[in-house]
Every structure is written in C-alpha cells, then in structure tokens.
Amino acid sequence: MAFTTKYIFVTGGVLSSLGKGLASAAIGALLESRGLSVTLQKLDPYINVDPGTMNPFQHGEVFVTDDGAETDLDLGHYERFTNAQLGRDNNFTTGKIYNAVITKERRGDYLGGTVQVIPHITDEIKQSIRLVSKDVDIVIVEIGGTIGDIESLPFLEAIRQFRADAGKDNVLYIHLTLVPYIGTAGELKTKPTQHSVKELRSIGIQPDILLCRTDRYLSRDIKKKIALFCNVGENAVITAKDVDCIYEVPLIFHKEGLDDRIVELLHVWTRAPRLDAWERFVEQYKNPLRDVTIGIVGKYVDLTESYKSLNEALYHGGTANDCRVQLKFIDSETLDPDTCSGIFTEVDGILVPGGFGSRGIEGKICAARYARENAVPYFGICLGMQIAVIEFARHVAGLEDANSAEFNEMTPHPVIYLMLEWYDEKTDTVQKRDANSAKGATMRLGAYPCRIKPDSLAHRAYREEDISERHRHRYEFNNAYREKLEEKGLIISGESPNGELVEITELPDHPWFLGCQFHPEFKSRPRKPHPLFAAFVQASLKNRNKKG
Ligand code: GLN
Secondary structure, three states: OOOOOEEEEEEEOOOOOOOHHHHHHHHHHHHHHOOOOEEEEEEEOOOOOOHHHOOHHHHOOOEEOOOOOEEOOHHHHHHHHOOOOOOHHHEEEHHHHHHHHHHHHHHOOOOOOOOOHHHHHHHHHHHHHHHOOOOOOEEEEEEOOOOOOOOOHHHHHHHHHHHHHHOHHHEEEEEEEEOOEEOOOOEEOOHHHHHHHHHHHHOOOOOOEEEEEEOOOOOHHHHHHHHHHHOOOHHHEEEEEOOOOHHHHHHHHHHOOHHHHHHHHOOOOOOOOOOHHHHHHHHHHHOOOEEEEEEEEEOOOOOHHHHHHHHHHHHHHHHHOOEEEEEEEEEHHHOOHHHHHHHHOOOOEEEEOOOOOOOOHHHHHHHHHHHHHOOOOEEEEOHHHHHHHHHHHHHOOOOOOOEEOOOOOOOOOEEEEOOOEEEEOOOOEEEEOOOOOOOOOOOEEEEEEEEEOOOOHHHHHHOOOEEEEEEEEOOEEOHHHHHHHHHOOOEEEEEOOOOOOEEEEEOOOOOOEEEEOOOHHHHOEOOEOOHHHHHHHHHHHHHHHHHO
C-alpha cells in the first residue's frame, strides 16, 4: 500500500527566540530515529525573496544548501539534526510567494481573474509545501514569526486549509509556547500559553500538541491546567526544557513522550526509536577530557547568531577530539600589530570566518600574520582564505599593498579579484559577472567539486582526493599571481577539477595553516564532524599542550 505523506506544522507563540527551528529539527531527528523519512521546510513571513541580501546583524547567518540556495539559518539546524537533503524548495518567504504569483499574473495565467490573498496566495503556499513532499513519510513545516504577527496570516490560513485538503489524520499542528517561572510568585505561569493558543484558535487552528518552553519540568497539575484551557490532551502537553546542549533536545522530547504522541495522532506505525547515537554524542559533548580555546576574528562579534554553523562545526570538531571548544570572539577592528600578541596569547588556534566589506580587514590581516609567524594554527574560511593570501603576498612575496579588489579597486596587486568570466563545470556554462551585477543570488553559490593535492594538510584531513563543498562568494584567487606566490612557498592544495579556480591554500613549515574558498561549516554534523574542523581543533590542542 502506498504510504500517504503526513504533515506536521510547527508554529510559535508568545515571543520569538523560543527555539522553534531547533524544536522542528529535533522532531525530525526523533521521527528518523523511528525509521521514518523526513524533510523540513521553513516558511518565512518577511518580504525579501531570500535572506541572501540581509545583514547578518539583523537576521543571523545565511545558510547555503548544495543547490546554491541562500536560506534561513534554521535550515542549518534541520540538516544538522536529520539526514534530509535540503534545497531551494525548503525555504519560502512571503517575497518568493508573491514573486511567483505576480509573475503568473503578468503572464496572464489567471485568465482575467482578480488575484487575491485567498485563494491565490494561499494556493501558491500550499503548492510550495507539496513541492517537498515527494518520497518522504513526514514533512515538517515551520512557520516563521510569532502568532499574532500580521505578516504570517496568509501562511497560517494556508496551513489551516491544508488539513481539509490532505485529510484530518494526515496533518498535525504543534505549537511552541512559553511557560515562564515568575520568581516573585514562586510559580510557573500558563496565561501566555492560554492567550497564544486562543489567538491561534481564532484563526481556525486548534493545536494538537503544545511544546512548552520552560526552565523546569512541568508538573502533572500544570499540564492538566494547560490541557484544560487549551483543549489538548494532557499527554500532549510537552515540557520543552532549557538545555545546555542543543543536541539534547530530541532526548528530552522523547522522555516527555513527544514522538509517541506524534505517531499516535498521525496514525503511523513505526519501530521503537533508536537514540543511542544521540545519547553518545551528548554524553561526549558534555563530558570532554580537555579544553581548547579558538579565537574567531570577525566583524559580527556582537551577534554570534551570524556564525551559527561555524560555531556548531567547531563544537563537532571538539567532540571528535574529546575536548570542549571555548570560543573567543575577537573584533577585528581592535587588532593591529601591537595588540595581536596580547590578545592571541590566550587562544590556541585562530579562525578567520567568511565576511563581506572592507571594515576590519587590516585587523584580520594582522591576525593571519601573527598566526603565520608564531606557528599558531590558522583556519581561514572564504574571506579568511583571501586574507591569508593577501597577507602572504604582502609580507612573504613582497607584493606591497597587495589586496582584494573588493577592498581596494586600485591596488597594484589584486591577488583576489572579480573573475569576469569563468567556466562553471556544474552547469556547463560560461558565467559572467562584473562590478555592476545585481547583489541578490549572483555569487558563486552552492556545491562545487574540488580536487585535493596528495600529501597536503587538506588531504591528511579529508583522506580523499575528490570532495564537494558549498560556496558563497563573489571574489576569487587571481591566477595571474599563482606562479609568483607558489614560488615563494604558498601551497595550492585544492582546486576546481579543471584547475581554473583555487579552492584551498596552505603554508609549508607551519603546524597547521589552511584557507579554503568554500564554507565547510555548512556540512558539519554532530554525528559526522567535518574533517577540516576536526583537524584544526586537533592542531590547536597540540599547540595548547606545547604551551603547557
Ligand atoms: N567577500 C568575499 C567574496 O565575496 C568573501 C565572501 C565570504 O567570505 N563568504 O568573495
């Protein structure tokens, strides 16, 4: 008998930042652990067509998928927690939905009809949900924003209609709310949850399960009270307790009976969950043998959400080495040759992550120089690789004022530049761009193949010669300088299979100094730490031990 795809819609109430993305990801992990196949989708109420043009200060990291979509950072959680392969159809925004509808309207597809939010926008939303439902048992759809926001109404209306379309037993609504502990009263308060559910019911959605974010386990009495006021089963009131380690969330949900409730309400029969891999990871994560400190030299230091995948990849690399990674965020604007030694004596490894724009660039170059000259492990990611190349060109190859054309168009030595034309092996086309290209979705985006040089640091980490990693950048290594820099010792240890694009650079006579043009952090998983992060943390640990 063909299996009917089932849908779980996750909404959030009371306030933002309750961890709806993580909760959705954890639900995915739990269902997978019972042998079901899942996919996840995020529907975002904002009008940007994708988050690619948004400032990470405001919105956090832009997560890049294999197919080159620039997506919401929650997709990062989904990929880290599950085996789902996500792409551009797994993230829709209001802008993307309206864009599609308006394009159809201009084409005349609506045959003279009046185009309206209901049914045209809601139909488009429902169609987008169905796009990802092929070949999976369960589709988990997270609705961005908080119940009560004006912007999310069309999405909520669409998911309300969805139950009638897909059948009552095939759709489940899960609502995440807050149950705060009020110190002065000495008790947990259920009123915000009651109000939020009331709001949800006023637009026609009765939640089936409530995830209650709180700092302590909910007592039987509290659950009873919430169940009564919110019209859900008592066993469908789940404690979503604060955790030290995000990978514990599936375990807590399971203890609270969440996966049992889901399969029961959706009428799916599955095997018992196998959570031992999660348990092992959490155990290792929480009780490591040693510590290591990594200095992250960046611009968005005030908002660590901007580096979500990066931080997680470092933690995974830590667990792979049985150590806890302490992150020290260093504002690159505070760095100059005099401050470096003071700041970096406290770190065991230096990482320069991706970034855009010229602010703080000279500080990052100082950091790379310090790492090179003092044998401190250095990991440069995307912009971080470009920085390492500029630093090497200036101070080792003697190319005075070498720079990236992004930061100084007039530099005498544009070692990093805008490649106006390049052959794209993926699409078998010649790609063109110039300084006036539009900003949205015009970078080298998504997965590209890379060939690794034998016996390099990269090769020792990957233990493979052909890899694929995700990109998000406009500028490239300038091949006009390749020979000169190689002559001076720069090692090009990864390049596109046709040799046109430089992907990885290294330094000889250094414990661990590597820059990559791609973003390896997007592919690190708790249960499969990324080899470059594991190798970098290992080198940093060695450096720590050497310091004593
Ligand atoms: N700004 C650089 C470029 O566009 C690096 C981008 C990045 O680090 N993601 O090439």
